[in-house]
Amino acid sequence: MSSGVAVDLQDMWIKFGDFVAVRDANVHINGGDFFSFLGGSGCGKTTILRAVSGFLEPADGKILIGGNDMKGKGPNERPTALIFQNLALFPLMKVWENITFSMEVRGASAGERRKRADELLDMIALSDQGDKLPSELSGGQKQRVAIARALCAEPDVLLLDEPLSALDLGLRHHMRTELREIQKRVGITFIYITHDQGEALTMSDNVAVMRTAVIDQIGSGKSVYDDPSTSFVASFVGMNNMFRGKVKSISKGQALVETNRTGNLLARITTGATGKLAVGDDAMVFIRPEGLHIAEKSAKSNTRIKANVRHSEFEGTSYNVFLEGDAGKEMKMSLVNRGEARLYEPGAELTLQFDATQAVVVPAGELASE
Amino acid sequence: MIKQPLYIRIGLALYLFMFFTYLIGPLILMSITAFNSASFPQITPWEVLTFEWFPKLFSDDRILRGLKYSLYVGFFTVILSVSMGLAGALMLTQIWPKLRSTYYTIIIAPILVPGVVIGISTLVFWAEINRILGFSADSYLQNGIFLSVLGQSTFIASYCMLVFVARLQRYDTGLTEAALDLGATHLQAFRRIQLPFLAPAMASSSVLAFLASFENYNTTIFTHQKFATLTIVLSQKVRYGIDPTISALAFIIVCLTVLGALIHEVRTRRVQLALANGAPVGAVTGGFKAPKFFAGNPAAVVLGLFVGAAVLIIGFAQVYDPAPAKQAYTDQKRAIQKKAIEAIQQKARDKVRERQMKGPKVFETKKGTGTGSPGKDSFGSVFKPNNLDEAAGTKKKKPVGVNPGKGAFGNIWKSDNLDKVAPKEKGN
Ligand SMILES: Nc1ncnc2c1ncn2[C@@H]1O[C@H](COP(=O)(O)OP(=O)(O)O)[C@@H](O)[C@H]1O
Ligand SMILES: [Mg+2]
Numbered sequence: 001m002s003s004g005v006a007v008d009l010q011d012m013w014i015k016f017g018d019f020v021a022v023r024d025a026n027v028h029i030n031g032g033d034f035f036s037f038l039g040g041s042g043c044g045k046t047t048i049l050r051a052v053s054g055f056l057e058p059a060d061g062k063i064l065i066g067g068n069d070m071k072g073k074g075p076n077e078r079p080t081a082l083i084f085q086n087l088a089l090f091p092l093m094k095v096w097e098n099i100t101f102s103m104e105v106r107g108a109s110a111g112e113r114r115k116r117a118d119e120l121l122d123m124i125a126l127s128d129q130g131d132k133l134p135s136e137l138s139g140g141q142k143q144r145v146a147i148a149r150a151l152c153a154e155p156d157v158l159l160l161d162e163p164l165s166a167l168d169l170g171l172r173h174h175m176r177t178e179l180r181e182i183q184k185r186v187g188i189t190f191i192y193i194t195h196d197q198g199e200a201l202t203m204s205d206n207v208a209v210m211r212t213a214v215i216d217q218i219g220s221g222k223s224v225y226d227d228p229s230t231s232f233v234a235s236f237v238g239m240n241n242m243f244r245g246k247v248k249s250i251s252k253g254q255a256l257v258e259t260n261r262t263g264n265l266l267a268r269i270t271t272g273a274t275g276k277l278a279v280g281d282d283a284m285v286f287i288r289p290e291g292l293h294i295a296e297k298s299a300k301s302n303t304r305i306k307a308n309v310r311h312s313e314f315e316g317t318s319y320n321v322f323l324e325g326d327a328g329k330e331m332k333m334s335l336v337n338r339g340e341a342r343l344y345e346p347g348a349e350l351t352l353q354f355d356a357t358q359a360v361v362v363p364a365g366e367l368a369s370e
Numbered sequence: 371m372i373k374q375p376l377y378i379r380i381g382l383a384l385y386l387f388m389f390f391t392y393l394i395g396p397l398i399l400m401s402i403t404a405f406n407s408a409s410f411p412q413i414t415p416w417e418v419l420t421f422e423w424f425p426k427l428f429s430d431d432r433i434l435r436g437l438k439y440s441l442y443v444g445f446f447t448v449i450l451s452v453s454m455g456l457a458g459a460l461m462l463t464q465i466w467p468k469l470r471s472t473y474y475t476i477i478i479a480p481i482l483v484p485g486v487v488i489g490i491s492t493l494v495f496w497a498e499i500n501r502i503l504g505f506s507a508d509s510y511l512q513n514g515i516f517l518s519v520l521g522q523s524t525f526i527a528s529y530c531m532l533v534f535v536a537r538l539q540r541y542d543t544g545l546t547e548a549a550l551d552l553g554a555t556h557l558q559a560f561r562r563i564q565l566p567f568l569a570p571a572m573a574s575s576s577v578l579a580f581l582a583s584f585e586n587y588n589t590t591i592f593t594h595q596k597f598a599t600l601t602i603v604l605s606q607k608v609r610y611g612i613d614p615t616i617s618a619l620a621f622i623i624v625c626l627t628v629l630g631a632l633i634h635e636v637r638t639r640r641v642q643l644a645l646a647n648g649a650p651v652g653a654v655t656g657g658f659k660a661p662k663f664f665a666g667n668p669a670a671v672v673l674g675l676f677v678g679a680a681v682l683i684i685g686f687a688q689v690y691d692p693a694p695a696k697q698a699y700t701d702q703k704r705a706i707q708k709k710a711i712e713a714i715q716q717k718a719r720d721k722v723r724e725r726q727m728k729g730p731k732v733f734e735t736k737k738g739t740g741t742g743s744p745g746k747d748s749f750g751s752v753f754k755p756n757n758l759d760e761a762a763g764t765k766k767k768k769p770v771g772v773n774p775g776k777g778a779f780g781n782i783w784k785s786d787n788l789d790k791v792a793p794k795e796k797g798n
Pocket of ligand 1: 040
């Protein structure tokens with residue numbers, strides 16, 4: 001899939017007056033990648049997309065598409081097509097006219113356009129709906145028309161701004177697969193924006209996790225999940241138990257952190273945090289619920305946590321056990337249901353254990369508020 | 371819904387009745403007067419049903435010319451005002467936000483300026499321009515139609531702009547952006563996406579502009595020069611004395627308005643029906659083929675009735691001859707008058723006889739039998755039915771002595787009276 005066109009953001013700043021919406025973004029997107037920007041509402045995702053498609057000029061830095069500087073080029077001169085958050089289908093045009101609008105403005109004949117529209121309508125499985133108005137379609141159908149309209153322009157890069165956020169849950173899951181399939185078929189670069197980490201992790205080749213105006217980490221879904229660079233990424237992507245403390249010692253890529261309430265914990269320093277932690281620094285240890293187990297006798301004390309069961313939930317494939325550690329520290333543990341596991345009574349006293357390579361430590365910092 | 375107490379419902383009905391009477395009562399009254407043969411617009415007394423005022427209207431050169439000029443001025447005012455209004459509204463969406471409210475105030479100001487002031491200033495301004503450019507006094511810059519169009523558009527454009535602003539507020543600029551993103555130029559995006567969205571506002575502001583222009587008086591009175599528009603002609607006519615041709619004109623205008631409103635309503639309902647059925651408009655309502663055209667569309671039924679009634683009335687007017695009825699009415703009136711005169715004469719004779727028989731008495735005048743009292747007579751007769759006929763000047767022969775006080779008032783409306791004034795006034 002190296003056939004696609006790469007996109008590069010270099011030291012890019014975007015400002016609205018004095019307000020900095022995007023701060024010093026550096027992103028390389030491989031040609032043909034399905035690339036996601038993941039971040040909470042208002043963090044600047046749409047702004048980045050609008051800058052790539054040419055509706056905004058960066059205050060500083062460069063945008064390269066296929067190696068070409070896009071400075072001074074308007075949206076109609078860029079090889080991008082944007083799927084708007086609200087889709088922006090033209091309400092007064094029929095579906096097929098919507099789809100082939102990009103051909104119309106290039107002066108294609110009606111016959112040519114109709115033919116191409118029919119091909120695209122086949123592709124999105126709306127063969128006989130071409131003569132309807134957008135208002136006569138369902139949410140999912142509109143979605144697909146918007147995609148077909150963008151693809152009809154034959155862009156090198158397709159930009160999608162939270163395209164699934166308006167759909168109901170079932171449809172959203174269905175469209176995830178569909179989008180991913182379309183992307184594989186057409187082989188062009190997709191830049192996808194979402195605040196839904198499930199979407200980002202399942203669909204993308206690579207993900208950029210955004211904090212307000214800043215990109216914290218770029219990597220595959222797995223690396224973002226397992227190897228977070230910052231406390232924000234660790235708390236934003238997936239559930240995590242967080243322990244604050246101070247670094248006591250560092251050796252072989254691991255740090256021993258003296259926490260406020262849970263004693264000393266040993267954890268792996270993540271790739272992104274390597275070199276940023278020194279003895280005595282404030283640090284945060286993150287342990288996933290699925291990284292916690294019932295302790296075996298051999299467990300070392302710095303990978304052990306004592307806690308009382310508050311309540312448990314049975315989820316079929318797993319149990320969620322909600323616990324309370326020393327001084328009221330709340331934790332969550334997920335146990336895979338292998339048949340023999342059982343629900344713990346509230347109040348039961350457990351000793352938990354984790355693998356030091358599965359616990360991560362990063363410098364103390366901002367947390368996702370959710 | 372909660373059922374309202376009876377007195378509230380009655381009160382509400384009464385209120386609605388009064389409201390609509392106030393609103394359309396005058397129009398209905400005026401329309402009816404167009405069919406009364408009395409030469410002053412009136413309903414009571416009803417003389418004879420006639421259609422004569424319509425041909426009279428269409429043979430009145432001044433009115434026809436006024437109508438023609440009104441249409442010219444209206445046409446150009448629509449074009450100028452709608453384009454200026456559109457440009458102004460688009461500008462409002464583009465302008466730097468801090469300037470927006472100032473700009474809005476400036477562009478809306480002409481609505482607040484009295485039409486008279488706009489009229490005078492238009493006149494003065496263009497006369498000045500004309501002089502500076504060294505053109506002759508009868509150049510196009512001094513043409514009444516040109517000046518009226520410019521003068522009216524000054525404030526009508528602001529109305530149009532308000533209509534466009536309201537519509538633009540609901541426009542999703544994302545649509546223009548989407549068009550640009552798909553490779554359209556700014557012009558293409560405007561023409562293919564934004565302009566079609568504004569089409570309904572264009573239609574309604576065109577209608578608004580035309581009506582505002584058509585009915586305008588106080589600006590046009592200064593700018594019309596030799597081109598007296600309909601409103602100007604009518605106002606001059608009122609000064610010269612009105613007759614029911616004006617009612618006939620009003621009736622035609624009312625009918626056209628109702629027709630326009632009905633057609634609009636029919637179309638709206640057709641679209642609604644189609645939307646409700648989820649099918650193209652033609653398929654649901656059967657194009658213009660009855661009975662599907664009328665099905666489920668009361669407005670279409672009313673429209674059909676309306677057109678039918680119009681055809682019937684026009685057909686009836688072709689065959690109806692009011693002459694015999696008129697003759698009968700005149701004869702009848704003559705007879706009544708004759709009787710009245712005779713009665714008065716009889717009374718006078720009786721009085722004379724009485725005086726002769728009884729001889730003079732001191733308190734006789736104080737008793738006041740009433741016949742001779744001038745005070746009572748001058749009031750009492752004002753409300754006499756044939757009173758107004760005379761006022762309008764139809765009666766050539768007036769019974770002498772019936773009401774001497776009335777004459778002073780009645781003469782104002784006498785037609786020959788006005789003819790004397792007219793030549794002097796025509797100069798302006
Ligand atoms: N046109 C604008 N003018 C001023 N501020 C803006 C504008 N567009 C966006 N912003 C601000 O920039 C920030 C990022 O917005 P956006 O990119 O839309 O967020 P999101 O990540 O939810 O898509 C927000 O704080 C928003 O208020
Ligand atoms: Mg957004």
